[in-house]
Amino acid sequence: EVQLVQSGAVVKKPGESLRLSCEGSRYSFNNYWIGWVRHVSGKGLEWMGIMYPGDHDTRYSPSFRGQVTMSVDKTTNTAYLQWTSLKASDTAMYYCARAPRDHGSGLDIWGRGTRVTVSS
Amino acid sequence: QSVLTQPPSVSGAPGQRVAISCTGSSSNIGAGYDVHWYQYLPGTAPKLLIYGNTNRPSGVPDRFSGSRSGISASLVISGLQVEDEADYYCQSYDRSLASSLFGGGTKLAVL
Numbered sequence: 001e002v003q004l005v006q007s008g009a010v011v012k013k014p015g016e017s018l019r020l021s022c023e024g025s026r027y028s029f030n031n032y033w034i035g036w037v038r039h040v041s042g043k044g045l046e047w048m049g050i051m052y053p054g055d056h057d058t059r060y061s062p063s064f065r066g067q068v069t070m071s072v073d074k075t076t077n078t079a080y081l082q083w084t085s086l087k088a089s090d091t092a093m094y095y096c097a098r099a100p101r102d103h104g105s106g107l108d109i110w111g112r113g114t115r116v117t118v119s120s
Numbered sequence: 121q122s123v124l125t126q127p128p129s130v131s132g133a134p135g136q137r138v139a140i141s142c143t144g145s146s147s148n149i150g151a152g153y154d155v156h157w158y159q160y161l162p163g164t165a166p167k168l169l170i171y172g173n174t175n176r177p178s179g180v181p182d183r184f185s186g187s188r189s190g191i192s193a194s195l196v197i198s199g200l201q202v203e204d205e206a207d208y209y210c211q212s213y214d215r216s217l218a219s220s221l222f223g224g225g226t227k228l229a230v231l
Binding site: 035037039041044045046047049050059060061062093095097102103104105106107108110111112113 | 122153154156158160162163164165166167168170171172177207209211212213217218219220221222223224225
């Protein structure tokens with residue numbers, strides 16, 4: 001079964017750094033885009049950005065550019081989402097998802113999400 | 121206000137048909153970019169229901185259908201079932217933003 005397995009829930013303090021992981025299995029990781037989506041409780045889904053592991057082509061939503069960094073490690077089929085200095089407003093559920101194409105195909109396989117809580 | 125506008129809520133009785141609209145502009149849906157639809161229960165993984173405006177992934181019941189016309193798209197759910205109660209989101213690409221984006225989401229209540 002094609003899967004995206006995300007890292008576990010975390011609790012962090014404002015100002016701390018964080019890196020979330022998303023490991024793909026049972027498909028050709030390099031040939032599918034990996035997108036990241038945020039869900040703040042009580043709000044809607046937000047598109048954060050998308051990355052192509054094959055060539056590291058990365059496209060951020062304007063709302064998240066400069067706030068987070070997406071990366072991949074092709075040797076371990078793992079995508080990452082990281083922050084250098086968390087804010088309380090980063091508290092949310094974060095999902096990674098696979099896309100056959102950048103914007104013409106939809107996100108067909110999703111991870112179960114990682115809950116991030118940022119609190120002093 | 122979302123770039124892709126959805127009604128905040130819709131409702132219907134079991135067995136009925138509901139439609140959820142997603143209205144954009146000439147910068148996104150009207151420019152010909154595909155629309156995709158997701159079903160979401162907070163805390164669980166979203167599920168792709170419709171991709172490329174009208175296509176259902178394998179395993180999605182044919183009660184779910186999608187269409188696109190002009191600057192809008194619609195998701196139609198026929199034969200409503202209690203388990204359809206969830207949040208529904210459209211997604212497309214906006215060339216002004218140079219990014220994909222989601223609509224604001226629609227909560228479906230099955231009464």
